[in-house]
Amino acid sequence: MKKIWPVILSGGSGTRLWPLSRTRRPKQMLNLGQDISMIAATVARASGANFANPVIVAGDTHEALVKEALAGTALQALILEPTARNTAPAIALAAHMIAESAPDDLMLVMPSDHLIADEAAFRAAVASAAPLAEDGWLVTFGIEPDRPETGYGYIEAAEALSERGMRVAKFHEKPALEKAEAYVKAGGYYWNAGIFLMRAQTYLDALGANAADIAEDAAAAWSGANTTGGVIRPDAERFSACASQSIDYAVMEPADRKAVVPVSMGWSDIGGFEALHAVLPQDADGNAVIGDAMVEDCRNTLVWAEGTLAAAVGLDDIVLVATEDAVVALPRTRAQEVKKIVERLKADARRETEDPPKPR
Amino acid sequence: MKKIWPVILSGGSGTRLWPLSRTRRPKQMLNLGQDISMIAATVARASGANFANPVIVAGDTHEALVKEALAGTALQALILEPTARNTAPAIALAAHMIAESAPDDLMLVMPSDHLIADEAAFRAAVASAAPLAEDGWLVTFGIEPDRPETGYGYIEAAEALSERGMRVAKFHEKPALEKAEAYVKAGGYYWNAGIFLMRAQTYLDALGANAADIAEDAAAAWSGANTTGGVIRPDAERFSACASQSIDYAVMEPADRKAVVPVSMGWSDIGGFEALHAVLPQDADGNAVIGDAMVEDCRNTLVWAEGTLAAAVGLDDIVLVATEDAVVALPRTRAQEVKKIVERLKADARRETEDPPKPR
Numbered sequence: 001m002k003k004i005w006p007v008i009l010s011g012g013s014g015t016r017l018w019p020l021s022r023t024r025r026p027k028q029m030l031n032l033g034q035d036i037s038m039i040a041a042t043v044a045r046a047s048g049a050n051f052a053n054p055v056i057v058a059g060d061t062h063e064a065l066v067k068e069a070l071a072g073t074a075l076q077a078l079i080l081e082p083t084a085r086n087t088a089p090a091i092a093l094a095a096h097m098i099a100e101s102a103p104d105d106l107m108l109v110m111p112s113d114h115l116i117a118d119e120a121a122f123r124a125a126v127a128s129a130a131p132l133a134e135d136g137w138l139v140t141f142g143i144e145p146d147r148p149e150t151g152y153g154y155i156e157a158a159e160a161l162s163e164r165g166m167r168v169a170k171f172h173e174k175p176a177l178e179k180a181e182a183y184v185k186a187g188g189y190y191w192n193a194g195i196f197l198m199r200a201q202t203y204l205d206a207l208g209a210n211a212a213d214i215a216e217d218a219a220a221a222w223s224g225a226n227t228t229g230g231v232i233r234p235d236a237e238r239f240s241a242c243a244s245q246s247i248d249y250a251v252m253e254p255a256d257r258k259a260v261v262p263v264s265m266g267w268s269d270i271g272g273f274e275a276l277h278a279v280l281p282q283d284a285d286g287n288a289v290i291g292d293a294m295v296e297d298c299r300n301t302l303v304w305a306e307g308t309l310a311a312a313v314g315l316d317d318i319v320l321v322a323t324e325d326a327v328v329a330l331p332r333t334r335a336q337e338v339k340k341i342v343e344r345l346k347a348d349a350r351r352e353t354e355d356p357p358k359p360r
Numbered sequence: 361m362k363k364i365w366p367v368i369l370s371g372g373s374g375t376r377l378w379p380l381s382r383t384r385r386p387k388q389m390l391n392l393g394q395d396i397s398m399i400a401a402t403v404a405r406a407s408g409a410n411f412a413n414p415v416i417v418a419g420d421t422h423e424a425l426v427k428e429a430l431a432g433t434a435l436q437a438l439i440l441e442p443t444a445r446n447t448a449p450a451i452a453l454a455a456h457m458i459a460e461s462a463p464d465d466l467m468l469v470m471p472s473d474h475l476i477a478d479e480a481a482f483r484a485a486v487a488s489a490a491p492l493a494e495d496g497w498l499v500t501f502g503i504e505p506d507r508p509e510t511g512y513g514y515i516e517a518a519e520a521l522s523e524r525g526m527r528v529a530k531f532h533e534k535p536a537l538e539k540a541e542a543y544v545k546a547g548g549y550y551w552n553a554g555i556f557l558m559r560a561q562t563y564l565d566a567l568g569a570n571a572a573d574i575a576e577d578a579a580a581a582w583s584g585a586n587t588t589g590g591v592i593r594p595d596a597e598r599f600s601a602c603a604s605q606s607i608d609y610a611v612m613e614p615a616d617r618k619a620v621v622p623v624s625m626g627w628s629d630i631g632g633f634e635a636l637h638a639v640l641p642q643d644a645d646g647n648a649v650i651g652d653a654m655v656e657d658c659r660n661t662l663v664w665a666e667g668t669l670a671a672a673v674g675l676d677d678i679v680l681v682a683t684e685d686a687v688v689a690l691p692r693t694r695a696q697e698v699k700k701i702v703e704r705l706k707a708d709a710r711r712e713t714e715d716p717p718k719p720r
Contacts, residue, residue: 019669296700305687308668309379309712311701313690318675322687327665329680329689330673340656341671352669 002134003105004126004197005076006046007094009087010039010058010066010112016272018342018353019326020304025356026062028113029069032270033280033290037069039112045119046108050127052076055097056112057090060233075230082236087194088250089242092207092218093225093234098200106133107203109196109247115279117266125263128164129197137259138206138252139165139197142190144264148180151271153192153248155260156183168258171248190262193269196247203251211250217242273319273335277302293322300332307357324357362494363465364486364557365436366406367454369447370399370418370426370472376632378702378713379686380664385716386422388473389429392630393640393650397429399472405479406468410487412436415457416472417450420593435590442596447554448610449602452567452578453585453594458560466493467563469556469607475639477626485623488524489557497619498566498612499525499557502550504624508540511631513552513608515620516543528618531608550622553629556607563611571610577602633679633695637662653682660692667717684717 012026021027028039036044043054053076058066060080067078079093091109098107108126116122129139142155151174158169171192175183183189208215217238224235243250252258268279280288280302287295291305296313303312307324317332328338345353372386381387388399396404403414413436418426420440427438439453451469458467468486476482489499502515511534518529531552535543543549568575577598584595603610612618628639640648640662647655651665656673663672667684677692688698705713 294701294704296697296704308682308684309686309705309710311686311688313688313697313701314694315678315689315691318678318689320680320687320689322668322682324668324684326669326671327680327682327687328671328673329675329678331675334674337656337673341654341673344654344656345669350669 002130003052003102004046004050004130005052005094005098005102005105005107005200006043006054007091007098007107007109008039008042008046008054008056008112009090009109010056010062011084011087011090012113014353015339015342016336017270017276018338019323019328019357020306020321022352022356023354024061025065026113027270029065032115032276034115038115038270039066039069040073042110042112042114043070043073045116045122046110046126048123052102052105055079055094055107057081057094059084063231077230077232079232079234081239082234083240084244085239085242086244087247088207088211088214088245089218089221089239091203091247092215093222093232093239095200095203096219096222097232099204103199103201105200106130106197107200109194111194111269113270114193115266115268115270117279119265121263121265125164125261125265126197128162129259129261132162132165132259132261133197133199133202136199136202137161137165137257138202138255139259139261140168140252141193141195141197142260142262143193143267144262145184145189145191148177148184149191150174150177150180152269154180154183154189155192157188157190157260157262161259165259165261168252168260171253190260191267192248193267194248196252206251206255210254211243211245214242214245214250273302273321273338274332277319277332302332307359324359326352326357362490363412363462364406364410364490365412365454365458365462365465365467365560366403366414367451367458367467367469368399368402368406368414368416368472369450369469370416370422371444371447371450372473374713375699375702376696377630377636378698379683379688379717380666380681382712382716383714384421385425386473387630389425392475392636394475398475398630399426399429400433402470402472402474403430403433405476405482406470406486408483412462412465415439415454417441417454419444423591437590437592439592439594441599442594443600444604445599445602446604447607448567448571448574448605449578449581449599451563451607452575453582453592453599455560455563456579456582457592459564463559463561465560466490466557467560469554471554471629473630474553475626475628475630477639479625481623481625485524485621485625486557488522489619489621492522492525492619492621493557493559493562496559496562497521497525497617498562498615499619499621500528500612501553501555501557502620502622503553503627504622505544505549505551508537508544509551510534510537510540512629514540514543514549515552517548517550517620517622521619525619525621528612528620531613550620551627552608553627554608556612566611566615570614571603571605574602574605574610633662633681633698634692637679637692662692667719684719686712686717
């Protein structure tokens with residue numbers, strides 16, 4: 001088996017978990033129900049004998065944050081994007097690096113801000129995907145759905161290609177509830193978790209075939225990169241010229257040889273406070289009470305206190321998140337609407353959307 | 361007409377409006393929907409041609425707070441209680457002072473933490489009560505009830521004594537809802553607002569007749585008082601010996617010559633967040649949004665932010681109060697239960713119940 005190069009994408013705007021997450025403290029820098037930050041956990045779960053040191057691709061404004069979060073971890077490289085251009089160009093930079101250094105190896109593309117409870121299941125899925133990837137398939141990992149979630153895209157599987165791998169019939173956008181229910185009922189549909197395994201050259205070839213402009217601009221940005229002490233800065237002008245497209249849209253959907261390996265591994269993208277509540281330890285009444293927080297006669301609440309004291313009394317299904325400089329309260333099932341507050345604050349150029357709170 | 365000496369009682373434990381109120385920042389020191397603190401507003405509404413400068417009776421731990429809140433106001437005296445002994449002993453100290461200085465004048469006893477929207481109505485009621493008080497009656501002011509409130513005591517009126525004054529038939533404790541409804545339906549029942557007008561000597565005589573021990577200890581505490589620059593410190597040992605009793609229990613209930621003057625003056629004791637919500641300006645959806653706060657799709661909420669930013673989304677009938685170091689959220693109709701949180705915090709000796717928050 002070839003070495004696997006973890007490529008960890010550290011983007012994120014810090015909107016969905018505001019005020020915990022901020023522009024200058026994105027979700028992957030937080031400890032969300034773990035002892036370590038999400039990005040450090042992502043690095044840790046893809047380490048060991050079969051793995052190369054990780055390649056991190058991050059926004060250049062997050063350089064210090066990434067270094068701090070991964071202090072003590074040997075990195076293969078830290079690639080800094082001069083501007084955010086979504087995942088297709090970001091992965092292209094890492095693919096160029098790996099294709100040059102170790103053309104036979106594989107790259108494992110992972111978001112830095114997902115939770116995976118069962119790391120053994122994750123590594124087993126990666127191992128079983130490796131032969132397909134070596135054989136030139138673009139492999140994605142499909143999460144076995146346990147509910148008709150409308151917040152994720154779905155991967156429809158076709159015939160088997162290996163013991164666990166199947167050809168991808170089609171990627172489906174985030175569905176309406178009825179469609180999601182039909183997918184779950186039918187079986188053979190999996191959540192798209194944004195985790196991919198492939199040879200670097202396979203990716204670059206597929207990008208060139210399906211999004212030639214991005215491929216060209218990313219290649220030029222890579223050629224013009226400036227490397228200092230393990231930190232790689234691609235050419236800003238050429239990188240910024242890349243169209244802002246996801247790997248799903250630019251590569252996976254149009255590609256021919258794409259496979260899915262289903263996996264059940266306690267995965268969550270913690271895409272909002274409802275998802276965060278679901279993965280946190282809860283009391284007998286379903287309350288997740290974190291930090292200097294307390295509840296009295298509450299059920300199914302999330303009360304999170306950081307740098308301040310927070311208390312809830314007599315509330316059901318409410319999220320209360322308090323930091324040193326900002327507090328938000330909303331129904332758990334409408335927790336995505338915290339975005340509306342962030343939008344209003346950004347329109348007012350409020351620093352609370354940008355800067356992390358100060359420790360108490 | 362004799363001069364009227366305002367006697368303003370500044371006690372309070374800072375529990376019901378926590379975390380806005382604290383032990384070291386009681387309710388009367390807050391601006392609650394006004395431009396000035398409650399205690400300063402109390403002083404202001406009992407000032408003018410007919411009034412002497414106010415006598416303030418406060419806990420000695422609040423000396424600096426009172427002086428700061430009333431800076432620039434000429435006081436007759438600031439009497440500092442060495443320990444809290446409820447209202448009967450506190451009023452006795454002021455009564456001794458006034459009986460010695462101006463035996464023919466009247467004293468107007470007022471809590472320092474009530475809101476009175478219609479000050480003209482208040483002063484008219486005081487003026488119409490004055491002849492009864494000069495004639496030796498203990499006069500209380502009864503608030504015309506606009507709802508069957510179970511949180512207040514009721515004063516039952518008997519026959520008329522003057523144009524507006526009536527003899528008090530009986531004081532009734534805080535009633536159950538059914539009884540409160542019957543009071544309101546029957547008419548002739550008024551809320552006991554804890555505001556009284558009488559000659560100082562009338563009070564001292566009634567105290568002596570009905571609570572001789574308190575009268576004796578308070579008199580001794582007064583005799584042994586130490587006065588420096590307008591600040592009067594009664595003898596601590598004798599004052600602490602006083603039974604802790606309210607004027608209602610020790611004097612008004614057992615007394616013979618007691619009268620009530622009904623008044624409708626936009627009175628609220630702001631006894632909790634539900635009452636605070638009711639007196640604050642509200643948007644078209646009934647939200648009171650104070651400080652650096654915002655609401656999105658909310659109805660009938662109170663969102664109060666001090667030293668931090670607070671936002672609520674999609675909530676109905678919720679109180680969210682956020683200060684620099686503590687946050688509480690609870691249903692508006694259960695807002696009294698914030699006490700449960702304060703009790704838990706006091707049991708843990710948490711400073712957030714004691715010290716005011718720091719300005720941002």
